[in-house]
Amino acid sequence: MVEALVLEEQERMKAWLKIEGELLDEDLVPIIPVQEWRGLTLLVENLEKSEKCEAADGRIVAAACPEVEVVLSFQEMLRRRIGFLAKHGLDSPDPNSPYRPDCHLDVWIRRGSGNNQGDQWSSQVCIAATKASALPITDLAVSFVLWAEAGFPNPPQRMAESVEIMRISEDIKDFESRVEENDRHHEELHLLAVERARMERKRAREQAQIQEIRKRELEVAHREVRGMSWRGLIRAANWERKTIFCMWHQMEGVRRDIRIQELKRTRAIEMLSPIETD
Structure with a gap:
C-alpha cells in the first residue's frame, strides 16, 4: 500500500x-x-x-x-x-x-x-x-x-x-482571405464609430455655441428693458412679429433681432403685469 x-x-x-x-x-x-x-x-x-x-x-x-x-x-x-x-x-x-x-x-x-x-x-x-x-x-x-x-x-x-x-476555413488560403475580409469589416465599423463620435462632438460644440448665443441675447433683452420708460415697456409688451423680407445673408441677423424682441416682450409683460393686476 x-x-x-x-x-x-x-x-x-x-x-x-x-x-x-x-x-x-x-x-x-x-x-x-x-x-x-x-x-x-x-x-x-x-x-x-x-x-x-x-x-x-x-x-x-x-x-x-x-x-x-x-x-x-x-x-x-x-x-x-x-x-x-x-x-x-x-x-x-x-x-x-x-x-x-x-x-x-x-x-x-x-x-x-x-x-x-x-x-x-x-x-x-x-x-x-x-x-x-x-x-x-x-x-x-x-x-x-x-x-x-x-x-x-x-x-x-x-x-x-x-x-x-x-x-x-477549407485551407490556409481560404483562412487568410476570410481574415482579411473580417479585418476590413471591423475597419469599416471603426471608421463609422470615429465618424459618429466626430459628429457627436460637433453637435455638442454647436449646442454649446447656441446656448451661449441665447444667453447673450437674453442679457441684451433684459438690459434694454431695464432702461425703458413706461411707454417703452408698453410698446415692447405689445410688439407683434411681422413678416420681413431680406437678403439671405441678412437672415441670421434678422432672426437674432426677432428673438431679442420676443425676449423683450416677455420681460416687459412681466414688469407691467403687477400694474395691470392692481
Whole structure:
C-alpha cells in the first residue's frame, strides 16, 4: 500500500516536472520572481489535471473544437513580465506604481486537425486583463486553463470570430482571405464609430455655441428693458412679429433681432403685469 502510494507520488512528480520543462526554458529558471514560482505550482497542478490543455514549447494549448486550438504564449508573457520588473527595479507589480505591466493575454487561434502549416495557420487575438495588473503571469495562465476547461464561455467578440473563421476555413488560403475580409469589416465599423463620435462632438460644440448665443441675447433683452420708460415697456409688451423680407445673408441677423424682441416682450409683460393686476 505504502509502495503504491510512493510510486503514485513519483509518477505525479515526473508528470509535473515534464509539464514544468515544457513551460520553461532552462535560462528562465534562475530569474523567475518568487511570486511567479508560487503560482507555477498551481499552474502545473491544473495542467496535470486538465482534460483540454497541455503544455508544449513554452505554450499552453487548449482544444476549442477538433478543428481549432487556442494557444497561450505563456513563456513569452513571462519573459516580458520579468523584463518589465527588472527595468523598473520591482520584485512584483506594484499597484501604487505609475508603471503598469502589460496585462494582455498573448493568445493565438490555431488550426487543429489537418494543419500542416503549424503556426503559419494561426491568428493572434487581443484579450485584455486590465483588472489583473497586480497578478503574476502564472495566475493569469491558471485562469486561462480554467477558462479552457469550461469551454471558453463568453469569449471576446474578435476571439469568437477568429475561432469560427478557423473552424470553417477549407485551407490556409481560404483562412487568410476570410481574415482579411473580417479585418476590413471591423475597419469599416471603426471608421463609422470615429465618424459618429466626430459628429457627436460637433453637435455638442454647436449646442454649446447656441446656448451661449441665447444667453447673450437674453442679457441684451433684459438690459434694454431695464432702461425703458413706461411707454417703452408698453410698446415692447405689445410688439407683434411681422413678416420681413431680406437678403439671405441678412437672415441670421434678422432672426437674432426677432428673438431679442420676443425676449423683450416677455420681460416687459412681466414688469407691467403687477400694474395691470392692481
